[in-house]
Amino acid sequence: MEVLVILVPLALGLGLAGLLGFLWSLKSGQYDDLDGAAWRAIADDEP
Amino acid sequence: MQAVRDFSHYVRAAGSGLSHIDLAVEGVHCAGCMSKIERGLSAIPDVTLARVNLTNRRVALEWREGALDPVRFIDQLAELGYKAYPFETESAEAAEAEQSRFLLRCLGVAAFATMNVMMLSVPIWSGNVSDMIPEQRDFFHWLSALIALPAAAYTGQPFFKSAYQALRTRNVNMDVPISLGVMLALGMSLVETIHHAEHAYFDAAIMLLTFLLVGRYLDQNMRRRTRAVAGNLAALKAETATKFVGHGEIAEVPIAAIRPGDIVLLRPGERCAVDGTVIEGRSEIDQSLITGETVHVSAARDTAVYAGSINISGTLRIRVSAASEGTLLADISRLLDNALQARSRYVRLADRASRLYAPLVHATALLTMIGWVLLGASWHDAIVTAIAVLIITCPCALGLAIPTVQTVAAGAMFRAGVLLNSGDAIERLAEVDRIIFDKTGTLTLPELDVVNSAAIPPDVFELAGRLALASHHPVAAAVARASNARTPLPGVVEEPGQGVLAFVDGEEVRLGRPAFCGADQLANEILIGDPEVSAVAFSRGNARYVFAVRQRLRDDARAMMAGLEMRGIAVEIVSGDREPAVRAAAQSLGICEWRAGVTPADKIARIEELKQQGFKVMMVGDGLNDAPALAAAHVSMSLISAAHLSQATADLVFLGKPLAPVVAGIDFSRKALGLMRQNLWLAVGYNFLAVPIAIAGFVTPLIAALAMSGSSLLVMLNALRARLVAQRRP
Numbered sequence: 001m002e003v004l005v006i007l008v009p010l011a012l013g014l015g016l017a018g019l020l021g022f023l024w025s026l027k028s029g030q031y032d033d034l035d036g037a038a039w040r041a042i043a044d045d046e047p
Numbered sequence: 048m049q050a051v052r053d054f055s056h057y058v059r060a061a062g063s064g065l066s067h068i069d070l071a072v073e074g075v076h077c078a079g080c081m082s083k084i085e086r087g088l089s090a091i092p093d094v095t096l097a098r099v100n101l102t103n104r105r106v107a108l109e110w111r112e113g114a115l116d117p118v119r120f121i122d123q124l125a126e127l128g129y130k131a132y133p134f135e136t137e138s139a140e141a142a143e144a145e146q147s148r149f150l151l152r153c154l155g156v157a158a159f160a161t162m163n164v165m166m167l168s169v170p171i172w173s174g175n176v177s178d179m180i181p182e183q184r185d186f187f188h189w190l191s192a193l194i195a196l197p198a199a200a201y202t203g204q205p206f207f208k209s210a211y212q213a214l215r216t217r218n219v220n221m222d223v224p225i226s227l228g229v230m231l232a233l234g235m236s237l238v239e240t241i242h243h244a245e246h247a248y249f250d251a252a253i254m255l256l257t258f259l260l261v262g263r264y265l266d267q268n269m270r271r272r273t274r275a276v277a278g279n280l281a282a283l284k285a286e287t288a289t290k291f292v293g294h295g296e297i298a299e300v301p302i303a304a305i306r307p308g309d310i311v312l313l314r315p316g317e318r319c320a321v322d323g324t325v326i327e328g329r330s331e332i333d334q335s336l337i338t339g340e341t342v343h344v345s346a347a348r349d350t351a352v353y354a355g356s357i358n359i360s361g362t363l364r365i366r367v368s369a370a371s372e373g374t375l376l377a378d379i380s381r382l383l384d385n386a387l388q389a390r391s392r393y394v395r396l397a398d399r400a401s402r403l404y405a406p407l408v409h410a411t412a413l414l415t416m417i418g419w420v421l422l423g424a425s426w427h428d429a430i431v432t433a434i435a436v437l438i439i440t441c442p443c444a445l446g447l448a449i450p451t452v453q454t455v456a457a458g459a460m461f462r463a464g465v466l467l468n469s470g471d472a473i474e475r476l477a478e479v480d481r482i483i484f485d486k487t488g489t490l491t492l493p494e495l496d497v498v499n500s501a502a503i504p505p506d507v508f509e510l511a512g513r514l515a516l517a518s519h520h521p522v523a524a525a526v527a528r529a530s531n532a533r534t535p536l537p538g539v540v541e542e543p544g545q546g547v548l549a550f551v552d553g554e555e556v557r558l559g560r561p562a563f564c565g566a567d568q569l570a571n572e573i574l575i576g577d578p579e580v581s582a583v584a585f586s587r588g589n590a591r592y593v594f595a596v597r598q599r600l601r602d603d604a605r606a607m608m609a610g611l612e613m614r615g616i617a618v619e620i621v622s623g624d625r626e627p628a629v630r631a632a633a634q635s636l637g638i639c640e641w642r643a644g645v646t647p648a649d650k651i652a653r654i655e656e657l658k659q660q661g662f663k664v665m666m667v668g669d670g671l672n673d674a675p676a677l678a679a680a681h682v683s684m685s686l687i688s689a690a691h692l693s694q695a696t697a698d699l700v701f702l703g704k705p706l707a708p709v710v711a712g713i714d715f716s717r718k719a720l721g722l723m724r725q726n727l728w729l730a731v732g733y734n735f736l737a738v739p740i741a742i743a744g745f746v747t748p749l750i751a752a753l754a755m756s757g758s759s760l761l762v763m764l765n766a767l768r769a770r771l772v773a774q775r776r777p
Contacts, residue, residue, distance in 0.1 A: 001183070003385060005185075007103065010189075011166055012163060012194075015159055015162060015166075016159075017156060017161045017696055018159065019159040021054065021158075022155040023152065023155060026148065026151055026152055026155065026226065027303070031148075031151060032102070033100040033101055033102045033103075034102055035101040035102045036099060036101030036102060039077065039078030039081060039101065040078070040081075041079070043078050043081070043082055
């Protein structure tokens with residue numbers, strides 16, 4: 001069961017990384033235009 | 048006199064030598080529009096940012112300070128085929144956007160906490176039936192507490208605040224049992240963890256918050272979307288005023304930049320956008336938007352003019368007394384305040400449900416505890432069981448039951464052309480059994496129309512239309528519109544208050560008052576036949592023609608009446624207009640109940656009278672004079688072309704020329720109300736299935752988690768049915 005010493009912090013760390021990623025994306029305005037983002041993904045690249 | 052357009056009011060400094068402006072753009076629908084606009088605008092030198100927001104249909108632009116005039120962007124967009132206008136974020140909209148971000152942040156944190164607590168809970172559940180050692184369980188419980196407690200303290204804020212506010216005013220809303228349930232569950236779990244107990248409910252508490260935040264966020268997003276669309280439409284109306292800057296120089300500035308004390312120029316055919324008094328000039332003004340009265344009033348020095356009136360014949364100079372947001376008749380705003388207070392007495396379905404639900408649940412928990420103590424259980428066990436009852440009945444699904452239906456129904460109504468201004472409007476709209484329509488601008492089209500076009504030869508009509516293009520007069524504008532003329536005649540001279548004249552192939556052509564064209568007799572014949580029309584005469588050489596111009600009913604007004612009748616809704620017209628005009632409209636629509644020459648106060652009186660008789664009244668209107676009546680009615684609808692104020696007070700706003708959205712709105716909201724009730728029963732029923740288990744003391748955290756997520760999924764899936772409404776053809 002010693003493996004828990006590694007696994008639990010690892011799991012929490014990954015979760016926290018995900019949360020920080022989400023907060024960053026929220027702060028940089030990525031949720032301001034959900035309709036537009038859906039289209040931009042398939043738009044042609046700028047020449 | 049072509050004034051300069053000045054948009055400097057809207058330009059903000061974006062720092063590091065850049066200027067920023069937001070434009071509302073009409074007609075952006077797809078990715079194609081998006082890249083077309085972005086490429087078109089980026090092609091202008093010195094533009095550093097051009098980004099379209101497809102959700103709220105706006106463009107953000109940044110450029111090197113001083114290098115460009117914002118007018119350039121508007122013209123460029125016009126070339127690309129889009130109508131655009133600078134946009135200023137209202138404080139209300141900015142606050143909503145901030146609130147929406149806060150909810151999303153809460154949701155993110157709550158979801159993170161739920162996932163991690165679940166990761167720790169699942170081993171405990173499975174460990175409890177296998178071989179987990181107590182120390183390990185305690186360790187996992189402490190870890191859960193470490194995650195859940197701070198997360199709940201942060202993400203529970205929207206609920207705790209709202210519950211506190213309700214309790215302070217001695218009320219109960221849905222947030223009271225939610226907050227109580229969450230706090231008790233967390234508190235009990237902490238105590239149990241300290242005592243090395245087997246069960247802790249950290250997962251249930253934080254999962255509850257996550258589900259509820261989904262509901263809150265959806266609800267908030269729906270309102271934000273409506274507000275953005277309404278804001279764009281207000282901006283695209285592009286209300287400007289011609290202001291005097293310096294000696295005799297004029298500039299066209301947005302209304303937002305006008306201050307009291309400024310002097311503005313009001314030319315014939317222009318709509319006044321400010322309140323003020325005339326200091327120079329003589330004219331007739333149309334105040335139908337304010338009073339509903341279609342007869343023109345004469346204006347001279349010292350006459351007060353109000354925002355919304357249209358100048359008909361002469362040019363006026365006006366000293367502004369109130370501009371932009373202050374432009375209201377004091378009387379109307381006073382009536383409005385009273386009416387809005389009455390409106391706030393309406394209790395939402397969710398709050399009514401929680402008023403029944405909360406005492407019932409709390410009483411059950413209390414009885415459970417007393418029962419167990421009487422049966423000889425220890426106080427500790429009795430309290431734990433009682434709290435389990437509270438957790439299992441916590442209105443998780445109840446919190447989702449209504450917002451999810453509202454969101455789906457609002458989306459469907461949005462596509463049908465109806466925008467919601469307030470969340471509970473759906474509930475109130477569904478109950479309507481009586482509709483009061485305003486006539487001018489609601490049942491009739493806001494613009495005038497030529498009614499005898501068949502009697503005029505096409506070539507004459509076209510020539511008159513080309514001549515009419517030179518005039519600002521609303522009646523002339525109607526002739527120009529009806530003739531589809533595009534190219535104005537050259538060398539047109541305007542005789543103020545009389546008409547316009549020009550020469551075509553050496554022959555004089557005139558358009559204007561019948562006397563101006565020598566067509567009095569012809570005009571009188573038409574006026575005797577129909578006293579409601581305005582006659583405008585046209586002469587070419589010796590030939591004389593008279594156009595009959597009047598307001599026309601909307602094309603689908605009759606179809607809408609039939610549709611409403613089929614749904615068992617009675618209709619009446621209450622208008623500020625003169626009797627013959629109202630009678631004619633009522634007769635052609637087959638409406639027996641109508642009132643003419645009604646003042647704003649009388650409109651409210653009529654609504655109150657109907658309310659006394661037990662009717663649920665909807666008011667549909669557009670004029671400024673309707674605003675108090677819109678606020679007084681049980682629910683109100685307003686046209687998007689309506690004055691700002693009436694949009695702000697109306698619960699629903701609909702777009703476009705047809706009246707069909709009125710019927711569609713009723714259909715969708717009736718369906719939605721049915722689903723909301725169904726959802727409430729589903730949620731309550733599901734939770735109450737688990738109550739006997741909780742009272743018996745057999746509830747484990749696993750059962751609580753299953754009950755909660757199961758019932759939440761059920762109501763969410765049921766809510767999706769709100770978009771399916773059978774389109775009954777009237």
